[in-house]
Amino acid sequence: MMCTDRGHTAHSCNKGADVQIHVTVNGTVHESEVEPRRLLVHYVREDLGLTGTNVGCDTSSCGACSVHLDGEAVKSCTVLAVQADGCEVTTIEGLAVDGVMSAMQRAFMENHGLQCGYCTPGMVMAATSLLREVPDPTEREVREGLEGNLCRCTGYHNIVKAVLACAAGN
Amino acid sequence: MTVTEQAPSTDPVSGATVGRVIGQRLLRREDPALLTGEAKFTNDLAIPGALRLALVRSPYAHARILSIDTSAAVAMPGVVAVYTATDLASLWAAPMPCAWAVTADMKNPAHYPLTSTKACYVGDGVACVLATSEAAARDAAEAVQVEYEPLDAVVDPEAALRDEVVIHDELGTNKSYTWDLKVEGHPGQVDEAFAAAAYTVSERYVQQRLLPMAMEPRAVAAVPQPFGGDITLYSSTQVPHILKVMTAITLGIPEQQVRVIAPAVGGGFGSKLDVYAEELLCVALSRKHGVPVRWNEERTENAHATVHGRAQVQHIELAADASGKLTAVRVRLIGDMGAYLQLVTPGIPILGAFLYAGVYDLPQAYDFSCTGVFTTMTPTDAYRGAGRPEATYAIERSMDAMAAKVGVDPMELRRRNYIGKEQYPYTAFSGLTYDSGDHLAAAEMAAEMADYPGVRARQVTQNVAGAPKRLGIGVSSYFEMCGLAPSRVLASLNYSAGGWESATVRVLPTNKIQVVTGTSPHGQGHETSWSMIVADKMGVSPEDVVVLHSDTAIAPLGLDTYGSRSLPVGGVAIAMACDKVIDKARKIAAHQMECAEEDLDFADGSFSVKGTPERAMPFAAIAFEAFTAHNLPDGLEPNLEAQVTYDPPNFSWPFGTHICVVEVDTETGQVEVLKYVAVDDCGVQVNPLIVEGQVHGGVIQGLSQALFEEAVYDTDGNLKTTTLAEYLVPAACDVPSLTLGHTVTPSPTNQLGVKGVGEAGTIGATPAVMNAVVDALSGLGVTNVQMPASPHNVWRTLQSVSAEGGSR
Numbered sequence: 014m015m016c017t018d019r020g021h022t023a024h025s026c027n028k029g030a031d032v033q034i035h036v037t038v039n040g041t042v043h044e045s046e047v048e049p050r051r052l053l054v055h056y057v058r059e060d061l062g063l064t065g066t067n068v069g070c071d072t073s074s075c076g077a078c079s080v081h082l083d084g085e086a087v088k089s090c091t092v093l094a095v096q097a098d099g100c101e102v103t104t105i106e107g108l109a110v111d112g113v114m115s116a117m118q119r120a121f122m123e124n125h126g127l128q129c130g131y132c133t134p135g136m137v138m139a140a141t142s143l144l145r146e147v148p149d150p151t152e153r154e155v156r157e158g159l160e161g162n163l164c165r166c167t168g169y170h171n172i173v174k175a176v177l178a179c180a181a182g183n
Numbered sequence: 184m185t186v187t188e189q190a191p192s193t194d195p196v197s198g199a200t201v202g203r204v205i206g207q208r209l210l211r212r213e214d215p216a217l218l219t220g221e222a223k224f225t226n227d228l229a230i231p232g233a234l235r236l237a238l239v240r241s242p243y244a245h246a247r248i249l250s251i252d253t254s255a256a257v258a259m260p261g262v263v264a265v266y267t268a269t270d271l272a273s274l275w276a277a278p279m280p281c282a283w284a285v286t287a288d289m290k291n292p293a294h295y296p297l298t299s300t301k302a303c304y305v306g307d308g309v310a311c312v313l314a315t316s317e318a319a320a321r322d323a324a325e326a327v328q329v330e331y332e333p334l335d336a337v338v339d340p341e342a343a344l345r346d347e348v349v350i351h352d353e354l355g356t357n358k359s360y361t362w363d364l365k366v367e368g369h370p371g372q373v374d375e376a377f378a379a380a381a382y383t384v385s386e387r388y389v390q391q392r393l394l395p396m397a398m399e400p401r402a403v404a405a406v407p408q409p410f411g412g413d414i415t416l417y418s419s420t421q422v423p424h425i426l427k428v429m430t431a432i433t434l435g436i437p438e439q440q441v442r443v444i445a446p447a448v449g450g451g452f453g454s455k456l457d458v459y460a461e462e463l464l465c466v467a468l469s470r471k472h473g474v475p476v477r478w479n480e481e482r483t484e485n486a487h488a489t490v491h492g493r494a495q496v497q498h499i500e501l502a503a504d505a506s507g508k509l510t511a512v513r514v515r516l517i518g519d520m521g522a523y524l525q526l527v528t529p530g531i532p533i534l535g536a537f538l539y540a541g542v543y544d545l546p547q548a549y550d551f552s553c554t555g556v557f558t559t560m561t562p563t564d565a566y567r568g569a570g571r572p573e574a575t576y577a578i579e580r581s582m583d584a585m586a587a588k589v590g591v592d593p594m595e596l597r598r599r600n601y602i603g604k605e606q607y608p609y610t611a612f613s614g615l616t617y618d619s620g621d622h623l624a625a626a627e628m629a630a631e632m633a634d635y636p637g638v639r640a641r642q643v644t645q646n647v648a649g650a651p652k653r654l655g656i657g658v659s660s661y662f663e664m665c666g667l668a669p670s671r672v673l674a675s676l677n678y679s680a681g682g683w684e685s686a687t688v689r690v691l692p693t694n695k696i697q698v699v700t701g702t703s704p705h706g707q708g709h710e711t712s713w714s715m716i717v718a719d720k721m722g723v724s725p726e727d728v729v730v731l732h733s734d735t736a737i738a739p740l741g742l743d744t745y746g747s748r749s750l751p752v753g754g755v756a757i758a759m760a761c762d763k764v765i766d767k768a769r770k771i772a773a774h775q776m777e778c779a780e781e782d783l784d785f786a787d788g789s790f791s792v793k794g795t796p797e798r799a800m801p802f803a804a805i806a807f808e809a810f811t812a813h814n815l816p817d818g819l820e821p822n823l824e825a826q827v828t829y830d831p832p833n834f835s836w837p838f839g840t841h842i843c844v845v846e847v848d849t850e851t852g853q854v855e856v857l858k859y860v861a862v863d864d865c866g867v868q869v870n871p872l873i874v875e876g877q878v879h880g881g882v883i884q885g886l887s888q889a890l891f892e893e894a895v896y897d898t899d900g901n902l903k904t905t906t907l908a909e910y911l912v913p914a915a916c917d918v919p920s921l922t923l924g925h926t927v928t929p930s931p932t933n934q935l936g937v938k939g940v941g942e943a944g945t946i947g948a949t950p951a952v953m954n955a956v957v958d959a960l961s962g963l964g965v966t967n968v969q970m971p972a973s974p975h976n977v978w979r980t981l982q983s984v985s986a987e988g989g990s991r
Contacts, residue, residue: 064224065222069399069449070906118218129399159916162915168879171876
């Protein structure tokens, strides 16, 4: 296995040697041994069984795998699991609290912002992060802000409507 | 915006009140699971002990396979087996299915999950690997050494017909079939009409190849029961029922041992309406090894291994009299089949064969011919609209060309040609009956919403010589033609399956209702809409209804979801099954209330005696009586359950008019959509929220064909657009918000008055956008722009007209 250390300096990177990481995912602390080349998306999906995060491409284009890393949306196919060491990760499974969906999840439902639902977890994570950065966006800002997340079903009309409704507190 | 509000009315069949829930914007019950990550797509399933499949795919578009050396791959860690086509030959009872032999002499090369002697497109499977992990399987697939003798690629369907390079040696030609539809009131009418025409147009359009790009790539898991012989196939498919039958046939497995489950499916758009090599390989190898085998498609693999859409060359000629009224239509199509015929590949252009006269009143003077041809590219097959967007594009673009010839506004030419509202039900030139419609009403509503006269006025001031940005407005009026049925008509088209749909309605002892449907949703919200139909019919709340689907063990009968058929066929079947249950309940009610069945009214979930409404028995009581069976009429079976298989009497004919306003930058070629208005009529809307969602998505997919998307091949047959970085599926910032309107013209052919809506947007949008683009540039001498109207294509077109002396 070729091993390239992409900016992560906390661990030595030996061929095939697993690395210990400490990650808080949806509020639960995990101590895991991972291959240095393991992507965050594979870590959450396969090691932690959190399959809500989807994979839709192999070029970091679609955004279906978006999660929050320390509160900010990232494409988890573009982050190594070792890079999440010491971080807080939130996946789609972590948004609802005590069985109540988040305001953004509810806004997507109320505005029919999803159809097949495959892009939805990533879209909701990206939209949630967007409103943290820009709490009161214009339609254009929502469209630009979600540029990294592709949807093939909705034509985006109702996704944009959902995000604007969420921002307006409706 | 609503023209006709649906008031509750009495259903003449059951006497039940309809319209209480139907017509409401009910939120989707599917959503919470999808929004929280609970929903399980095929690749999310935990299947202990599963081996992973990876395919070795040809890097050549056309090549002879000289040798395959698997030794290095077999020796790699985690590898369980490596197979070539020869190794697996004994596992297939039949080649992969093509269910639509459009002509008796159609040429269809034998197509197996792995090819043995020749690779016919980049991505053609030549070997496969089973390993204990996906990474090991893919690494080993790269280590399989295949020696190829490259041959010339064939990527131009018109050139392919010259047979200079023959792809399938055993066929001796690249031509698969020629399918004709000539309808004349009297012999020679078409030629006479063209000879006598005041105006004619002759246009050539190219429907570029598209990649369907459902957000969920395909995924398959086959789980065998080695000691029982049963097999469960999980697949990201639109068609679990068709897949079950075809799996049994191609692998020679007794059908009763095959169970197919479509878990949550992340979009299809026709691309998952197929029977794929990977599905059959997973089943065959899981049986051979006695362990589960699974495969999941990467996006780049998806671009090669999942069917493509469109890919037609269209020649259309129109003849018109002095008023611009159409007198004849002549069409010559070349359909690019790709390298093999998949499930319904050859039939896709034929699905549009009846629509090249659009929504216009044409005499019996129609001459259509389509030739299907093999090329060395990925097979084509259904893609949202499947034949109908292509047909609508050709007629709607050429209507604009005709309007220019006649010297009238494109909307005026359409007005002169629309089938009149009073002509419905309308017997078309083809002999097909169009159920209901009011094209003028939809067009006038769209024109008003788009401020058509206002845009035309602005064009006069804006589109002056040298203007950097030119304004264009484009119209398209369409038919959707869905609910492919009845089965007899499909037989006349040589389609191998029927057009019926099945439904079972089962009342549980506590008056909760189970609905079992043969439709198989993948984003359309059937669970929500079907529960609304049942709620109205049975007088219960939609929350009291559960909808079961997409598992052939639970819903054994069905023909699945494609062609906007689910509501006008499957939804109507559910309503009919409700009627049968109510009929049986009426017998129990009459027995227990000691009155005649015909003396009972059924409304709001209760039977009451006519004239004395206080004598009533709620359905819930009857449900429990049917369950205990303590006091039923003599000879009546316990329980309330009914199954219906509905074969509709006709296709349904949704219609509408879309108008697009664009601004085209003549310096950069950039097209900006300023406004998009869609007025659609899909008959009665069960859930307007879902209808709007279908239209939004469809319109953007159609607009995206017009402006963004193209599967680009080089002359060596290499696909150049293999990722979402290279193939432009638009993001939110690339597309406009949409303005929707609708009219409601109920279908008279079914009790719900519904027609279907899944493909309408895609059908209406592409020509509306392209008509707007060409309209913007028409003052510069532009008469056509090749799709997609990317900045490059628009700029190149402008350069070529200015070189030809067009004025600016």
